[in-house]
Amino acid sequence: MKKPSYPEDHVSYQLHIRVRGNVRIVAGALGSCNFPAGHYVYTGSARRNLGARVARHLSDSKKLRWHIDYLLAHPEVEILRVETSAIPECRWNQQLAGSIPLPGFGASDCRRHCGSHLKYLGPNQ
Numbered sequence: 758m759k760k761p762s763y764p765e766d767h768v769s770y771q772l773h774i775r776v777r778g779n780v781r782i783v784a785g786a787l788g789s790c791n792f793p794a795g796h797y798v799y800t801g802s803a804r805r806n807l808g809a810r811v812a813r814h815l816s817d818s819k820k821l822r823w824h825i826d827y828l829l830a831h832p833e834v835e836i837l838r839v840e841t842s843a844i845p846e847c848r849w850n851q852q853l854a855g856s857i858p859l860p861g862f863g864a865s866d867c868r869r870h871c872g873s874h875l876k877y878l879g880p881n882q
């Protein structure tokens with residue numbers, strides 16, 4: 758897949774994710790995680806080379822490393838679209854309406870008490 762390119766000042770990205778059915782994964786130290794079907798948004802950042810980070814998320818062939826990798830690897834899960842921004846990831850995440858399905862998910866590096874960098878926005882449209 759071609760590496761996407763984004764404006765230079767963009768440091769954060771949001772993955773809009775569709776979970777088609779109820780999904781259960783085992784994600785590293787978090788253990789067993791259940792995700793009801795619906796629309797989710799994952800917020801992350803890459804200070805350098807945002808395009809490479811997004812391309813990694815979109816790739817099917819990679820070592821599973823972060824919590825989000827385990828979710829995206831599930832066959833019932835797909836990325837609908839990607840948005841990027843200059844807004845710092847935690848602020849952008851906190852601005853997003855939605856609930857936290859799984860405390861701690863995707864927040865291993867979070868220092869701003871987001872609770873999780875994955876939010877549930879509601880059922881699929």
Ligand SMILES: [Zn+2]
Pocket residue numbers: 846847850864867868869870871872874
């Ligand atoms: Zn955060």
